[in-house]
Amino acid sequence: MARYTYPEEHELQRFVQARYRKAWVWQAVFLSSLIIAIISLTALLLNVVDGSFGYIAYEFKKDPYTISEKPLDELTRDELIAILKDNLSRGAYNKLNNEKAMEERSQSELYNLVIERIIQIKTRETYPFFRSLFEKEKIEAEVRENFPDARLEFRSWLSPDFLTTPMSSRAEFAGVRTALLGSLWLVTIAIAFALPVGVGAAIYLQEYSDKKNIINRIIQTNINNLAGVPSIVYGMLGLAIFVRTLESLTSGALFGVTDSNGRTVLSAGLTMGILVLPLVIINAQEAIKAVPDSIRQAAYGVGATRWQTVWSHVLPNALPGILTGSILAMSRAIGETAPLIIVGASTFITVDPQSPFSKFTALPIQIYQWTARAQSEFHNIAAAAIIVLLAMLLTLNATAILLRNHFQRRY
16 A cells, blocks of 8 residues: 655645746736736727827818808808808719709708818828827927918817718718717627527527537537638629629619629628637527526426427527627627628718618728828828727627526516
8 A cells, every 4th residue: 555645744735836926927927918908009099099080281272251251151051052062063063963962961060061062172191199298389380380371270180070971981970870870780690690590599409419420510600610701702602792792682683673793782781690609609508508407307397399499598698698698799790891892892982882782882992092191181080080989899799698688687
């Protein structure tokens, strides 16, 4: 029989000290990881804020007082319409009027049209927020020296008008309304497709399928692999299936809606739905698997069928976990760009999507297009659009989290 002896006191102390040193080292590593993550996120947010606000030096190509003796912001709607009619060519005026009748436009819309089409602002230089905050006098001196005729004002590129204005070829008048609505359409269609299909597939794989069946095992393996496939591959799939093969459906021609092709918000939404489908299936499976087996056995014990057990007992208890998966899926869908480019998102569009068969753009596409421009003012509105995208993402996630917490308390 083997005999065990306790270590000597000095050996025990050395062993305990070595364990504490190792624990301290790992604690320091984990803390460093947390600090690096916080610094990275803080740097990202500060960089975005730095571009969203700041001074702008600009000039008017045409002096406002040459077209009106009164300040433009004090003119009535009728006076602004008269200025547009007198200073625009007949074709340009009729085009604007056909897009939206002048009589139906608000005073702020007419004022922006006058500034954009007649006065024409020319941006000379933009200055980041923190430099504008701490180097105001230096900036004023630079503007007086380099642009003596320019006006200097502090501008918030992120404003209510920025949210309610469509795209424009001029950064000073561009907004994200069309892109924001397009993103909401995409997320709604993607989740409406992926959530019921994904949960249904997860229920079958977890509750009905034979785990030893080779076909079911192959299906499960492929689902796990599909979760890591690059998003651009899903874009190619969406182009082949939804844009080309199912063009009559996705273009609306099947329902009497005339459209040139299938590059619509429906095609993009379904493509994003397929993109996040493996993620929804895997998270739903894990949520269903986490439901205690005793709940199933209790339901069977009182005579419930398998479907009654799943519907009345398993799903309600798994719902918080399923909603957690939908949060992750929604977060991925809202920020994807590559599949939308392939499916046919517009980089410049001023018409809001009115139905699933409309042309569309999305916030990531708009941000990408603006950051690719050489003018600094487009980089400023891209930073403002990033803040809008983050706010939209946090709002949708917060809604899903509230629903998840509600069902957790309920069940």
